[in-house]
Amino acid sequence: MKAKDLKDIFHKELDQVYGKDEVASFFHLGLEHHLNVARIKLQLEPEFTLSKSETDVFFELLEGLKQQKPIQYLLGEIEFYGLQFKVNENVLIPRPETEELVDWIINDAKSKIQNSETIKILDIGTGSGCIAISLAKHLPEAQVFAVDISESALEIAKENADRNGVEVKFIKTNILEFSLWEDVALRQKGFFDIIVSNPPYVRELEKQEIKPNVLDNEPHLALFVENENPLLFYKAITDFAVDKLKSNGSLYFEINQYLGQETKQLLVDAEFKAVELRKDLNGNDRMLKGIKQ
Numbered sequence: 001m002k003a004k005d006l007k008d009i010f011h012k013e014l015d016q017v018y019g020k021d022e023v024a025s026f027f028h029l030g031l032e033h034h035l036n037v038a039r040i041k042l043q044l045e046p047e048f049t050l051s052k053s054e055t056d057v058f059f060e061l062l063e064g065l066k067q068q069k070p071i072q073y074l075l076g077e078i079e080f081y082g083l084q085f086k087v088n089e090n091v092l093i094p095r096p097e098t099e100e101l102v103d104w105i106i107n108d109a110k111s112k113i114q115n116s117e118t119i120k121i122l123d124i125g126t127g128s129g130c131i132a133i134s135l136a137k138h139l140p141e142a143q144v145f146a147v148d149i150s151e152s153a154l155e156i157a158k159e160n161a162d163r164n165g166v167e168v169k170f171i172k173t174n175i176l177e178f179s180l181w182e183d184v185a186l187r188q189k190g191f192f193d194i195i196v197s198n199p200p201y202v203r204e205l206e207k208q209e210i211k212p213n214v215l216d217n218e219p220h221l222a223l224f225v226e227n228e229n230p231l232l233f234y235k236a237i238t239d240f241a242v243d244k245l246k247s248n249g250s251l252y253f254e255i256n257q258y259l260g261q262e263t264k265q266l267l268v269d270a271e272f273k274a275v276e277l278r279k280d281l282n283g284n285d286r287m288l289k290g291i292k293q
Contacts, residue, residue: 260285
């Protein structure tokens, strides 16, 4: 089948659900992933044809999209901060906003690191490992630790670390039970230079804002918190950071855009200095940083 004819089928079946531009993006992502064919090739070779087996793969992709399964899960991978990450239903799909957080940390760290000194970083609630692995890749001086409660997520994260050629120490533990953490490094007072977390922060009342392809597929454990205590994880991690960060060490969060001031106040109350609330590229309160006294 000609690629242009197959693309027309995608538009006919999916445009009403996703919109024309996103459907075109899905189709070209499939071409790049399955056939290593760039978008420009279809413009240069309008008669480009797929074999039956290749066409069958695209019809499977089409069926998954019709069921509103995320394209990233259907392809099994996503690019994040210039690196390739495996993803499946056990981990959240990394977002562009999180890339902005990673970029902030890397720029801050590079401006402070002198003479290739080792810095110690902890990523709490690592999921696919996108934050920890990106930091390890771009900060070779860093010794990176990452924790998550999900064994399935950690398996994916470990595979992603191998895929990207970095060393990260992954540890299975509960974010809310720091007193039970057994790893020696994690129990040391004033051990880390940087602690970062993108914990669950979407309130149950905000579910109506979530698209079905996210709500029906991505792990709720990593997404949602109760309406009555939406800053549960932030409070616990802030208390942990007070004890485990070095003096002048930095705490970074990705946050709920609707709770920017409330989350910032947690750091102020914990006597962090230079507390900074930063907006993402869409103009939403999304990132927070504080420095331990």
